[in-house]
Amino acid sequence: MLYISIFERLKKRTQIMIFYRQDLTDAKLLELYKKLLKPRLIEEKMLILIRQGKVSKWFSGIGQEAIAVGVTSVLDESEYVLPMHRNLGVFTTRDIPLNRLFSQWQGKADGFTKGRDRSFHFGTQEYKIIGMISHLGPQLGVADGIALANKLQNNKKITAVFTGEGATSEGDFHEALNIAAVWKLPVMFIIENNGYGLSTPTNEQYQCTNLADKGIGYGMESHIIDGNNILEVYNKLSELKEQMQNDPHPVLLEFKTFRMRGHEEASGTKYVPQDLMDEWAVKDPVTNYRDYLTKIGVLTAEFDEQLHEEIKKEIDENLAISNAEPEIIPTYSGELDDVYKSFIYEEVNPSSEIKNIRFIDAIRNSLEQSMQKHKNLIIMGQDIAEYGGAFKITDGFVEFFGKDRVRNTPICESAIVSAGMGLSINGYKAIVEMQFADFVSTGFNPIVNLLAKSHYRWGEKADVVVRMPCGGGTQAGPFHSQTNEAWFTKTPGLKVVYPAFPYDAKGLLNSSINDPNPVLFFEHKQLYRSVYQDVPTDYYTIPLGKAAVLKEGNNVTIIAFGAPVHWALETLEKNPEIDADLIDLRTLQPLDTETIYASVRKTGKVIIYQEDTMFGGIASDISALIMEECFEYLDAPVKRVASLDSPIPFTKALEDQFLPKNRFEAVLFDLLKY
Incomplete structure (x- = not known):
């Protein structure tokens, strides 16, 4: 009886997915099918590779392909899309070479992160794709910024950003929606509601009936869409895009869908009731669309088989290219040189006015x-x-x-x-x-x-x-x-x-x-x-990473920045007999160690003066650097003067006690006597 009950329920659900082609040509229908099929076949290959240990981690989007493919198909290639790690269809629809994707997933140099980040944690300006970070929410605000730039240029471009139902609980989600609504930014906020945030079901994540209802609070247009129906996704978003181009505004879109694999492969799906898995299995976006195209005579079995063979061949050929690529050989310079974007400083000297x-x-x-x-x-x-x-x-x-x-x-x-x-x-x-x-x-x-x-x-x-x-x-x-x-x-x-x-x-x-x-x-x-x-009065520049030596002397080096620079100057003016180098760091990162070391090697004594609290402040790192690089030149321990290790208080007497200004002179004299 249980089998019959499930069967009848599944049979009933199969009647729910109805496709409307509207004015789409046969060629367009087949194009969407091919775009759906490609990520599915890649996923099936990846599941084999992960079992073979050739890929370390995989976040499967099986069952959700229609959303990624539909959204990306609606956007022009010049329009940014910000996917998540279950949106392989975004990358394949943008025709990224598969060998580069395979290299990315295997941590090789021809990937998009040089082995520095995994799976879909990357972006590419060439394909106008901006990948996520694991904290999820910030990419929604990034989409706001991209859309703001488009609006300022009045170029009628739309931005689409993906998130899951779990991340809609993050503050960044609400902040980004609020900004987009207030500034009327042309952003499609895509919520893939697949029922679970890792293992936590939606009824433990939010209490509203539909996530689309959250748009009401921001005065934002919102819609609920069948995320497994590629034509519903494509047609509705095509309509919305035209409206957003003519009247810039954000739209919140909740796509009802389901992921047929675990959060990632290692997690499995034991937390999902089997009857729920069975219910959604019959709503498979690829299978249902293929059956529809076959029924209306647009897709033949022969052509379908041909497509499968072509895509599998493409996968195998590109996988071979990636497999042949050597493993990354790490170098210190290779890593450190990419922390910052290279920048040629342009010196602009001021006029005399x-x-x-x-x-x-x-x-x-x-x-x-x-x-x-x-x-x-x-x-x-x-x-x-x-x-x-x-x-x-x-x-x-x-x-x-x-x-x-x-x-x-x-x-x-x-x-x-x-x-x-x-x-x-x-x-x-x-x-x-x-x-x-x-x-x-x-x-x-x-x-x-x-x-x-x-x-x-x-x-x-x-x-x-x-x-x-x-x-x-x-x-x-x-x-x-x-x-x-x-x-x-x-x-x-x-x-x-x-x-x-x-x-x-x-x-x-x-x-x-x-x-x-x-x-x-x-x-x-x-x-x-x-x-x-x-x-x-006119424009000029000063290079970052270069300290200023305000006073020169031979007995002690005083290193400071911010307000303590002025406090140190007051102390030296009050005590003109102190023969000191006074260094104003000006830039803390990058740090001008050359100027610091040169002074310390000359004076043999050093005191570091900061307004921040003592423990964990930058004075500690500067002290450690001096001890490592100038130890043989030191005639005394490196001293630090900082605020008390407490929160900064309000009342003047307490604040005066907290700040280091009243303690600096005594420590300086003790150092000079050492």
Whole structure:
């Protein structure tokens, strides 16, 4: 009786999938079938290879091919698509050479990541495909940035981005949808609802009836589509694309589907009830479409067999090419040279005309002149448009540059950082202003896992500057006063700049904007309106990674950056008998070790002065470097002076105790006496 019950249920479900060809030609119908068949046959081959141990990991999309193929078939080749690791049909529909895909999956050099990342964690500008990272959500914000670039160019291009039902619980999903809705971006948000997030069923992931209902909260058009019906996918998306081209807006699309394999092959499917597997087996997108084409006389058994043979031959030939490729031989230089995109620094010398201005004015000058220099530069941040930002640095920018380029953002740091990456991918430069450096914690993931790693992983630049108003001394408490540069100096792929003077701030920010690598640009807000300097009025640059020697002496080396540079100067002015080298690092990554070592070898004593807390700060790494490289020159232990290892407090007495300013002089004198 159980068998009969299941059989009747399956028979009933087979009547649900109805194909409507509309005005599609026979040739188009067959083209879609071939595109469906190709990833299926590759998958079947991959399942054999993984059992043979020739591929280490595989995320199967069997049962979901119609979504990837349908979406990609609707898009033009010049339109970006952002797939996930179950979307092989995206890559095959874009006609990526199979030998390169096989090399990618086997970790060989002819793949797209040089063996540095696996499976579908890659992108390729040649095929306008931008791959995911394992954190899933950030790619939705990347799609926003790509779509924003398209909208600014008014080129009528659409962006499609994939996610699973599990990732719709991530904050990045909601941030990205909100941004797209507010900015009316032409993005197709593709949710592949296949019933399970790894092993967690949908009834343990969300309580709304359909994920498409989430679009209502963002004022966004949404649709539910049979993800196993290739014609429903293709026809509905073709219709939507035309509407989005004429009236840019985002669309949320929930595709009902099912994956017939495990989350990845090692996980299996034991957590899925067998009757559910049986129900979806009869909705196989390839089999049902083949039966339909056969029924209407478009596909013959002979031609179907011919297609199978052609595709299998293509698979075997390309697999042989990949198998013949040698394994990667690692080299230190090969790895380290790709952490950053190569960049030829262009020195621009200032004219003799100067003006005595504040630190904050220098930042404003740089932004203004860089916006004039780079017509593709976009500034994004909370309240930065008409209001001019929390510190009024961009006040008046909207009137001069327009709201397209000076963009207020919702409070969603993560998706905005990701959108900056999307702008960079699609030919723009981006500046993201954190209202306070403390708030970067909510945008931490895309900075350290997306911006920092993209060039190393697949050779893509991240032309994004994140501005970081930071620092204590203003009694702003633990959420508006941190100087958190050490969160980023340890992340390969990021550059970290921290000027102390107006002249440096302007020149270094100009260089940071020119640099195609991601830069965290720290601006100590206590210096904004308290430090003045003569600064050239026109545009100029200062190279990143070059420290400044502010004072020269023979008895001790003082290394500092940010506000402690000024505190050190106050100490030296109060004690003119101290014969010291004072080094302002200016850039923390890359670090100017040459200048540091030269000074230490001369003086034999060194003290490192930072505002960050002691443990885990960059002073610790500088100290270790000096001990390793200059030990024989040292006449005393390397000393560090930093803030207390506690959160930064609010009340002035507590903040004064927290900051290192009142402790520096005593430590310096002890070092000199050693």
